[in-house]
Amino acid sequence: MEIYLLRHGTSLANEQQLVCGSSDYALSGKGIEQASRVCQELSRIPFTRIYSSPLSRAVNTIAELNSPIIVNIEDQIKELNTGDVSHITLPELWSRDERYRQPWLSPDLQYPGGETFREMVARISEWYNTRAKYWSDSDKILIVGHEGTLRSIYLNLMHLELTDYPDFPIGNCDCLYFENSDNKVIRFEHIKLNGTEGELN
Template sequence: MKIYITRHGETEWNKELRMQGWKNSNLTEKGIEDAKSLGKHLKNIDFDLIYSSPLKRALDTAKYIRGMKNTKIVINENFKEMNFGLWEGMNEEELTKQYPKEYETFIQKPQFFKPFGGETFTELVKRIEKGLYDVIDNNINTDNILIVAHAVVIKAIMKIVKGYGIEKFWSLPFIRGTSITVLEVENRNIKILLEGDTSHVL
């Protein structure tokens, strides 16, 4: 089985460099066009299912990628973005002024980060791991799956696949909007075939 993983397209809050988390921000025109471009890029792949985060920016991206095909889109709550609690909607300047020590811990020592009403990285990774292995275990005889999720979610998946500790979380490559990562799965063994490809983005 191959699992294709992508991040939602650019949103208004992405442009403003704001923390999104569980709050939503609509796709920009660029975000929509990039999602459509990814759909064209993947048009020759017959996906058995598309799994999407329930958040609107991800679900909209999934629909643009699917295009005119009738592939079923399954909502998976485990693929929601990290819950940033009180930080959602804030930008880096606001965070460094209001929560300087906590934001430094978030970036430099994520394993010790304690959120303000959100999730720890340990809680996040546990949730994502459940989501990933549920997809694998429920689709043993499936050829191609697409997951549409979020930057921190995809970093968590790659952390799991690469066997990294949480302390190395931010050392993982940046996840660009509509970038595509491909995993090959056999008997729960996961191999990375492609990571963060953006060749389709205009």
Template sequence: MNIYIIRHGEAKKDSVFNFEGYPDADLTEVGLKQAQLTGKHISTVPFDAIYSSDLKRAMQTSDIISSYQQGLKVEIDKQIREINMGVFHTSSEEQIRKDYPEFYNEFLKKDTDFRYPEGESGEEVLRRTLNFLESVKHKKFNNICVVCHGGVIRSVISHFIGLPQHKRFNLYPFNCGISLLRYDGDNFKVISINEISHLGIYAAF
């Protein structure tokens, strides 16, 4: 089974929050173009299933990709939503530095897998993402598409290339970058990471 993992397109910065506190922004015009270029780029891959996070920026991206697959229905799964950054979603950096000084120091150093106050750690994101992969790996699929988020991609790719979770910050998944995993019946293997050649001038650095 080939698993194409795609980060959503560029999203608006003036995020709104859904009922669980996650930023839930729409795609920008650039993000919509990135999704279209990605859908066209992988249109020759005959996907058996397309999975998406339940956050809007991922669903909008996956809907565009699915339009290049004869309208293949997108399946929504909360297990692949973005890391919950807790107080980072509701407080300024200055306030966090004041209220959570020990955490803020960890956040700056990034040499441990810290847990965001009122949020998640990289390990927690990894566990739910691995649960998702476990749920799909035994299905009789040849190719699946998974549209999710930078935090999810960082955690799972780090895991499969043998890096501890605090090293995930050394990875930078681009908007609509494509990473490819292959499940051979026994193990997941990383085939490629963060392909962006299809984005051209829309590869936002």
């Protein structure tokens, strides 16, 4: 089984350094260009199942994907619900409480009007485990979402604890690739979008 986790292209919120979370912000001009490039590369892969967060920045990242497979829109793989602070800047959030800079270290810290980090990881992990029951070793799966989506599924696939939450950078339109056999990851690769050549490498 091959699993590709794709982060959405650069959004307007990313460019403004907004907290954003599960609020719906569109792709920026740069994000649209990134999405077009990544779709050219991903269209070479014969996916058997495709899933996407319902947020427009995720859905529109694969708008140009040339695939006959229907995209399943999945509410559970949205980004962290950051509630009342979704429209402030990241520096402003961190000035209110430094723990928000690395929320996985304080996983029960609730975002005002939103959810905790632990709740997000549990939500996305539950979605993954439910869907994965129906997948076979011959499947090639594309999941399009957000940093929180990718990192939570990474935790699940690697059989790690929340304290091992990955904090390596995941750029816009980067892919995390996993080859799985018997519920074990036998190959992992972080595939970065190359801005100069416009292809995955």
